[in-house]
Amino acid sequence: MYPPKIGYVIPDNVKEAVEFLESHDDAKPLAGGHSLIPMLKLRIIRPSYLVEIRRLPELHYIRVEGNVVKIGSMSTHYDIVKANIPLLSETASKIGDPQVRNMGTIGGSISHLDPAADYPAALIALDAKVKIRSSRGERVENFSSFAKDMFTPDLNQGEIVTEIEIPLLKDYKYSYQKLERRAGDFAIVGVAVALKVNGDVIEDARIGLTAVNKTAVRATEAEKILMSGKISEKLIEDAATKAMDYANPTSDIRGSAEYKKKMVKVMTKRAILAALSR
């Protein structure tokens, strides 16, 4: 309940923030605080300083530029819900509870990388890109390589995530299906689906799974099945069955590995049907 003693830094801009973080090995950026503060209260981490980046105006924006959506890393889950971005807004709407969505940010979520977090299912399906800033400049990385392992983003001390970029799926049908024990909980299984439908065929299929691996994965063979012929019950059944091959879940308080694997099929099917019915 009681965090350890800690210094607090309020930088004026991103430049100041990254310079302070670079010169202090164990200083940590503070975004929405809804993963960091719980960890401090349990004393799982003991940084010397928190560097508050949450209120920096440079990191607060959501804009559409041509066919891409650029999202400042300190956009809250609620900001993203309100922005009506295909697939991502629906995914954000299912994170935690209203209080969490008011404070938590997309940049904080992907820098924390809980294996059961919601965004990664959508971000992997969308081939999202992550912009990272340090005192040496900027680099851009694919989300798939940024998410190295559970709780292990590709970030060095002194680097912060400034932006997430995704394609604007204007003509797509999509759905995020989250299986949870009760409203507000993390996912037992989460499946994000985006489909470009042309008549009775699917021209592009994207399926992202969360909570069933160390990091989110794309069920690429299941996507190929969906694109292989006319839309039918069998095609959807076969794709959903194939998605199970991409799940390597662990047994925990949310369910056994066997149950979760089966639920990947169920939730994939639901996501495809919900998307198609849009």
Ligand SMILES: Cc1cc2nc3c(=O)[nH]c(=O)nc-3n(C[C@H](O)[C@H](O)[C@H](O)COP(=O)(O)OP(=O)(O)OC[C@H]3O[C@@H](n4cnc5c(N)ncnc54)[C@H](O)[C@@H]3O)c2cc1C
């Ligand atoms: C009750 C509760 C329920 C929740 N339920 C869900 C859920 O259902 N689904 C879900 O996905 N999440 C859930 N969460 C987690 C929530 O979404 C957090 O807000 C999120 O994981 C972290 O974002 P944050 O902005 O709060 O980051 P913080 O907690 O401030 O930071 C998290 C970590 O990332 C680092 N960091 C933050 N921002 C940056 C940056 N821009 N660059 C580099 N490093 C950075 C911090 O130093 C810290 O290590 C829940 C949290 C709570 C408390």
